[in-house]
Amino acid sequence: MSSARPLTLALSKGRIFEETLPLLQAAGVQVTESPESSRKLILPTSDPGLRLIIVRATDVPTYVQYGAADLGIAGKDVLFEHAAQNPGGLYQPVDLDIARCKLCVAVREGFDYQAAVAQGSRLRVATKYVRATREHFARKGVYIDLIKLYGSMELAPLVGLADAIVDLVSTGGTLRANHLVPVEDIVDISSRLIVNQASLKTRADRLQPLIDAFAQASAA
Numbered sequence: 001m002s003s004a005r006p007l008t009l010a011l012s013k014g015r016i017f018e019e020t021l022p023l024l025q026a027a028g029v030q031v032t033e034s035p036e037s038s039r040k041l042i043l044p045t046s047d048p049g050l051r052l053i054i055v056r057a058t059d060v061p062t063y064v065q066y067g068a069a070d071l072g073i074a075g076k077d078v079l080f081e082h083a084a085q086n087p088g089g090l091y092q093p094v095d096l097d098i099a100r101c102k103l104c105v106a107v108r109e110g111f112d113y114q115a116a117v118a119q120g121s122r123l124r125v126a127t128k129y130v131r132a133t134r135e136h137f138a139r140k141g142v143y144i145d146l147i148k149l150y151g152s153m154e155l156a157p158l159v160g161l162a163d164a165i166v167d168l169v170s171t172g173g174t175l176r177a178n179h180l181v182p183v184e185d186i187v188d189i190s191s192r193l194i195v196n197q198a199s200l201k202t203r204a205d206r207l208q209p210l211i212d213a214f215a216q217a218s219a220a
């Protein structure tokens with residue numbers, strides 16, 4: 001690849017894009033177009049040596065792992081699930097402390113989760129976080145039937161698909177709106193900068209200052 005190619009940063013639109021803008025700004029980089037209004041998937045920045053690509057949150061590690069992006073920003077939830085299929089592929093130099101939330105177990109109001117666990121009942125758990133869920137319940141010694149979903153997990157206990165869900169919780173508003181309650185915290189989540197290993201070796205002169213700028217901006 002030509003060294004004239006701009007560095008490529010993979011982001012998902014929505015909260016990660018919005019929360020990354022101030023970090024880029026602190027690093028002296030302006031982004032003038034929004035992926036929501038422009039619908040563009042490749043966005044220029046004020047730095048001709050840096051462009052953004054807009055991909056699904058769960059696809060960010062894949063773009064970085066294969067070198068289609070030199071770096072990216074992804075939640076620990078996404079990185080943990082990605083690593084289950086692709087161990088050891090990504091360098092994670094900076095916890096940016098953005099998009100903070102928790103991975104939690106939640107159940108319908110009135111469902112006695114502690115009693116179900118104490119009785120040794122086999123639980124049906126719906127989630128898109130397969131690895132984190134399996135590891136959590138294995139640690140607790142609780143047998144589960146895991147039902148893989150791709151979104152709207154909150155619905156599953158309401159319509160009898162599952163006894164419990166494992167999902168991200170921030171304000172708790174989504175759980176409350178659906179008459180669910182959190183019963184266990186699994187892990188704190190925030191987003192990390194991830195870097196392609198080969199890019200780090202071959203493009204360190206361009207990449208390292210950007211990594212340092214992200215580290216500085218997130219620590220400020």
Ligand SMILES: Nc1ncnc2c1ncn2[C@@H]1O[C@H](COP(=O)(O)OP(=O)(O)OP(=O)(O)O)[C@@H](O)[C@H]1O
Pocket residue numbers: 012013014015016056057058059074075076077078099100101150168169170171189190191
């Ligand atoms: N309510 C929330 N508050 C704070 N951070 C969150 C919240 N929900 C998710 N996140 C974090 O932001 C990341 C991106 O979430 P986002 O909702 O943009 O994508 P997604 O819908 O989970 O992913 P995909 O589009 O691939 O299905 C998540 O991986 C998680 O780390």
Ligand SMILES: O=P(O)(O)OC[C@H]1O[C@H](OP(=O)(O)OP(=O)(O)O)[C@H](O)[C@@H]1O
Pocket residue numbers: 151152167168169170171172173174175
């Ligand atoms: O505790 P809260 O503040 O209500 O946040 C929790 C919600 O946030 C996330 O969904 P998001 O808003 O990203 O929607 P989506 O993942 O379904 O697109 C997550 O999947 C929860 O549904």
